Amino acid sequence: MRTTIKAPATIEGIGLHKGKAARVTFLPADGATGFRFISTAFGEPLPARLDRVAGTARGTNISDGKSTIYTVEHLLSAAAGLGIDDLDIEISGEEPPAADGSALPFAAALLKAGLLEKPGQERKELKLSGNIEMAKGDSRYSARPSPGVSFKLTYDYPHALVGRQVVEFTLTLENYLALAAPARTFGFTHELQALKAAGLALGGSLDNAIVIGETEIMAKGGLRFPDEFARHKLLDLIGDLALAGLPLKDIRIEAVRPGHAANVNFAKLLLEKAKNK
Numbered sequence: 001m002r003t004t005i006k007a008p009a010t011i012e013g014i015g016l017h018k019g020k021a022a023r024v025t026f027l028p029a030d031g032a033t034g035f036r037f038i039s040t041a042f043g044e045p046l047p048a049r050l051d052r053v054a055g056t057a058r059g060t061n062i063s064d065g066k067s068t069i070y071t072v073e074h075l076l077s078a079a080a081g082l083g084i085d086d087l088d089i090e091i092s093g094e095e096p097p098a099a100d101g102s103a104l105p106f107a108a109a110l111l112k113a114g115l116l117e118k119p120g121q122e123r124k125e126l127k128l129s130g131n132i133e134m135a136k137g138d139s140r141y142s143a144r145p146s147p148g149v150s151f152k153l154t155y156d157y158p159h160a161l162v163g164r165q166v167v168e169f170t171l172t173l174e175n176y177l178a179l180a181a182p183a184r185t186f187g188f189t190h191e192l193q194a195l196k197a198a199g200l201a202l203g204g205s206l207d208n209a210i211v212i213g214e215t216e217i218m219a220k221g222g223l224r225f226p227d228e229f230a231r232h233k234l235l236d237l238i239g240d241l242a243l244a245g246l247p248l249k250d251i252r253i254e255a256v257r258p259g260h261a262a263n264v265n266f267a268k269l270l271l272e273k274a275k276n277k
Contacts, residue, residue: 003085003116003118004116004118005027005084005113005115007028008026009112013098015071016071016203017199017201017202017204018202022092022096024075027087027090029086029088030086031121032085033045033047037069038090038091039092045088046062048242049245050243050264052064056261056263057260059073059260068094070094074103074185074236075103075106076242078103078104078106080242081173081176081235083115083173083247098185100184100207100220101185102182102185102235103181104182107177107181111177124246125247126247127251128144128145129145130144131143132269132270134262139255140255141254144251146250148250149170150251150253151237153230153237156257162229165229171238176238180235182231183224183232183235185209186210186212187201187210187212188211189211189214206220210229233255241267243264
């Protein structure tokens, strides 16, 4: 049975990368439409699917070939983490608001709107019949059939304040809200100048990101988890995998040093090997 939301919900703020005013309104979807963005910038609804990915530089961007929506992964992660199948997302601006840099504000808005099951609408799921592996640069992934949906994610970065973080996670609505959704995006001080020169992180601040310096971690209220960086990478991975357009079912995924480009390629591989499409 497919799931959508009962009522509209709106979030406003500043976009993380473009630094402009941003607003999204989540809307119930009657049909089996998946996640779709609606904007005056394009005529047809833009499906959040792998074949619409137009860039993965410090975020996942989708496009209709003319207009681009930037940094969709946190919003999609929230919808997928709550088990939502169909959602129309009315967007004003080029990207969703950064909120606090995590997926929790999106998830909270969706929960407040209420989850609604749609009887009679078939819910296809992404299941594997065998093991798969993928390597891309420093990133490595594997997946195998396993009861439930679980992850093991390793984030390894050569910085004295980061090092190696490993998170084990079983995907349920409760676990997602408590253990993944609150983890915030992060960046390093040595990257900021280059990012801004590339037109990225223009809206970034300690209100919506963790900043890692040479000798200190700057985070509003301190870190939410000792391994918050790995948990945010998990949040990102869940959002990027949602672009496959099918909820995960009975699968164990392991990822080492994942990134948006590799996540998208891995999602394509999962979809190619899925036995229930």
